[in-house]
Amino acid sequence: MKNSIEIRDLSLNFGAVKVLTDLNLDIQDGEFLVLLGASGCGKSTLLNCIAGLLDVSGGQIFINGDNVTWKEPKERGIGMVFQSYALYPQMTVEGNLSFGLKNSKVPKDEIEKKIAHAAGILQIESLLKRKPGELSGGQRQRVAIGRALVREVEVFLFDEPLSNLDAKLRADLRVEIKRLHQKLKNTMIYVTHDQIEAMTLADRIAIMKDGLVQQLDDPRTIYNNPVNKYVAGFIGSPGMNFLDGQLKAGEPASFKMAEGSVDLTNYAFQQSFTDGQKVTFGIRPEHIVVGDEASEMPFSQEVEVEIIEPMGSDTLVWTKLNNQDFRFMLDGQIAINTGDKVNIGFDPKISSIFDEATELRV
Amino acid sequence: MMNEPYGPRPGKILNPTRIMVYGVLIVAAIYYLLPLYIMITTSMKGLPEIRMGNIFALPVEVTFAPWAKAWDSACTGLYCEGLKTGFWNSVIITIPSVIVSIAIASVNGYALSNWKFKGSEVFFTILIFGSFIPFQVMLYPLVIVTRELGIFGSLWGIIFIHTIFGMPILTLLFRNYFASLPEELFKAARVDGAGFWGIFFKIMVPMSVPIFVVAVILQITGIWNDFLFGVVFAGTENFPMTVQLNNIVNSKQGVTEYNVNMAATILTGAVPLIVYFLSGKYFVRGIAAGAVKG
Numbered sequence: 001m002k003n004s005i006e007i008r009d010l011s012l013n014f015g016a017v018k019v020l021t022d023l024n025l026d027i028q029d030g031e032f033l034v035l036l037g038a039s040g041c042g043k044s045t046l047l048n049c050i051a052g053l054l055d056v057s058g059g060q061i062f063i064n065g066d067n068v069t070w071k072e073p074k075e076r077g078i079g080m081v082f083q084s085y086a087l088y089p090q091m092t093v094e095g096n097l098s099f100g101l102k103n104s105k106v107p108k109d110e111i112e113k114k115i116a117h118a119a120g121i122l123q124i125e126s127l128l129k130r131k132p133g134e135l136s137g138g139q140r141q142r143v144a145i146g147r148a149l150v151r152e153v154e155v156f157l158f159d160e161p162l163s164n165l166d167a168k169l170r171a172d173l174r175v176e177i178k179r180l181h182q183k184l185k186n187t188m189i190y191v192t193h194d195q196i197e198a199m200t201l202a203d204r205i206a207i208m209k210d211g212l213v214q215q216l217d218d219p220r221t222i223y224n225n226p227v228n229k230y231v232a233g234f235i236g237s238p239g240m241n242f243l244d245g246q247l248k249a250g251e252p253a254s255f256k257m258a259e260g261s262v263d264l265t266n267y268a269f270q271q272s273f274t275d276g277q278k279v280t281f282g283i284r285p286e287h288i289v290v291g292d293e294a295s296e297m298p299f300s301q302e303v304e305v306e307i308i309e310p311m312g313s314d315t316l317v318w319t320k321l322n323n324q325d326f327r328f329m330l331d332g333q334i335a336i337n338t339g340d341k342v343n344i345g346f347d348p349k350i351s352s353i354f355d356e357a358t359e360l361r362v
Numbered sequence: 363m364m365n366e367p368y369g370p371r372p373g374k375i376l377n378p379t380r381i382m383v384y385g386v387l388i389v390a391a392i393y394y395l396l397p398l399y400i401m402i403t404t405s406m407k408g409l410p411e412i413r414m415g416n417i418f419a420l421p422v423e424v425t426f427a428p429w430a431k432a433w434d435s436a437c438t439g440l441y442c443e444g445l446k447t448g449f450w451n452s453v454i455i456t457i458p459s460v461i462v463s464i465a466i467a468s469v470n471g472y473a474l475s476n477w478k479f480k481g482s483e484v485f486f487t488i489l490i491f492g493s494f495i496p497f498q499v500m501l502y503p504l505v506i507v508t509r510e511l512g513i514f515g516s517l518w519g520i521i522f523i524h525t526i527f528g529m530p531i532l533t534l535l536f537r538n539y540f541a542s543l544p545e546e547l548f549k550a551a552r553v554d555g556a557g558f559w560g561i562f563f564k565i566m567v568p569m570s571v572p573i574f575v576v577a578v579i580l581q582i583t584g585i586w587n588d589f590l591f592g593v594v595f596a597g598t599e600n601f602p603m604t605v606q607l608n609n610i611v612n613s614k615q616g617v618t619e620y621n622v623n624m625a626a627t628i629l630t631g632a633v634p635l636i637v638y639f640l641s642g643k644y645f646v647r648g649i650a651a652g653a654v655k656g
């Protein structure tokens with residue numbers, strides 16, 4: 001498949017502060033790529049570089065094979081949607097939608113056609129004569145998306161478009177953005193710090209930290225096979241459990257903690273390891289089984305319930321394993337109380353092991 | 363329920379701090395209003411009544427003759443035309459100076475806040491530093507500059523000078539205001555293909571009415587009240603109202619007509635006063651808006 005966007009050795013500094021260093025990224029044609037990372041890791045900066053709103057300090061950017069590194073935003077075939085909506089306050093919705101078209105001298109009747117088309121897709125026909133101040137947050141963001149839509153751009157750039165909306169609206173608009181992508185099949189780059197948004201929307205997720213892409217994979221791979229401890233901890237809610245210990249070579253290999261050890265027959269090692277290597281063992285709360293089933297697992301142990309957090313469909317249970325906090329998910333219908341003793345177990349097949357020093361997957 | 367406070371919310375009481383604040387405010391108000399009171403009453407008295415010496419008394423016989431004389435026929439050392447020539451001169455100086463200085467400063471401020479270029483911060487610092495240099499230091503060099511340009515002692519000369527001297531403060535005002543507008547709007551407009559001027563006229567200016575109002579008020583009052591530049595750069599036939607007022611008040615011929623002088627002074631101050639009264643609300647609002655971000 002051909003690449004829509006190629007980023008080569010991109011660097012960006014704000015004065016002495018290096019925000020992006022030698023970043024490489026290929027985005028395929030029609031792909032929905034999510035840039036995910038904690039606040040301040042350089043996601044917006046990267047997106048602004050792609051849009052042409054920031055002058056890069058080094059490297060090159062190609063869009064559809066074109067070197068656009070030093071081109072103006074309008075020459076790049078991109079549309080952008082911002083967190084704060086960024087609608088022009090003194091213009092009506094119609095004025096907002098037509099602004100870009102007028103700037104590129106599109107004839108009047110054609111502008112009207114395009115606006116009608118975009119308004120139909122986004123269901124904002126009834127709002128065209130209103131000013132942004134008279135719209136709700138959700139409506140504003142639709143208009144902002146419409147502004148990119150009318151210009152029929154090749155690439156959509158979203159910078160945390162849903163962060164200013166309340167939870168319910170966020171979920172609704174998320175689905176609409178997904179629907180829009182399925183309909184238009186444009187390349188979309190979507191910045192968020194919300195892993196649910198990332199998981200639900202993305203064809204591929206690029207997880208960023210300190211201006212570097214940590215992992216670029218489809219959501220399932222990122223969830224199941226995080227390349228390092230940071231990615232493992234960032235993806236998943238509630239977060240992954242981590243246990244400290246060391247690896248023991250042998251047949252079978254095992255993970256040895258202060259209390260007990262885990263048989264690693266089923267674990268697919270991706271790197272060789274040394275006997276006694278200090279590692280962190282990660283297992284997700286939703287991968288823990290409880291009760292009779294637990295005894296059939298390669299690892300099982302009885303633990304005492306410390307805190308329960310009922311969440312409706314599930315209950316999150318806090319306990320201690322190896323003297324470390326350990327959480328597991330339980331069907332919300334099962335009655336459980338603090339102080340109860342329960343038998344828990346898991347299969348290392350779906351666990352992740354990271355070197356303690358490098359934090360890379362073993 | 364029982365432990366919650368109940369009953370109507372207590373009203374604000376006059377505590378000592380409040381009395382102090384009001385006291386200071388009242389004294390300050392009297393301090394400024396008393397001269398105005400004396401000016402207005404004196405301007406409506408005849409000369410014999412003034413000579414009786416009670417400056418605080420209301421006029422016994424109200425007359426507007428001093429006002430008419432101040433406007434139409436009061437004498438400077440040379441002519442007896444009153445203030446009216448000076449008034450129109452001031453109008454002719456003020457309007458283009460206000461327009462030109464604000465037009466240039468707003469674009470300056472916009473460029474400095476949104477189109478940062480290498481050295482833009484240094485440029486800005488120098489510009490601001492310029493506002494701390496006393497006028498007197500620059501007076502003679504500017505006389506030479508305007509003379510070389512061939513505009514010394516002309517309308518263009520004085521407009522040029524007002525534009526230059528308005529630049530630091532106005533640029534600061536506009537830059538800060540534009541910097542307080544959301545950056546994403548500017549970015550959105552760039553993505554939408556608008557250029558330097560397109561963004562300025564279609565996006566920034568429509569959102570900046572308050573700061574333009576502030577700038578207009580600042581400039582009208584500043585330029586109208588100017589004396590020094592007017593007397594140096596405008597040339598005799600273009601002397602603004604302030605200069606003419608001075609010449610009337612200081613003319614040494616005959617008896618000193620206090621009532622005419624008072625009327626002339628009020629007439630000269632009337633324009634800034636009216637501008638303040640009509641737009642004070644915008645002024646405060648705009649200044650506050652511009653001050654948010656540095």
Ligand SMILES: Nc1ncnc2c1ncn2[C@@H]1O[C@H](COP(=O)(O)OP(=O)(O)O)[C@@H](O)[C@H]1O
Pocket residue numbers: 014017019037038039040041042043044045046
């Ligand atoms: N204009 C700027 N000047 C200086 N530093 C900046 C500027 N914009 C962003 N930064 C810094 O760059 C880093 C990345 O910012 P950003 O890309 O906005 O992060 P994100 O969008 O991932 O939250 C942050 O540490 C931020 O402080």
Ligand SMILES: [Mg+2]
Pocket residue numbers: 043044045160
């Ligand atoms: Mg951001």
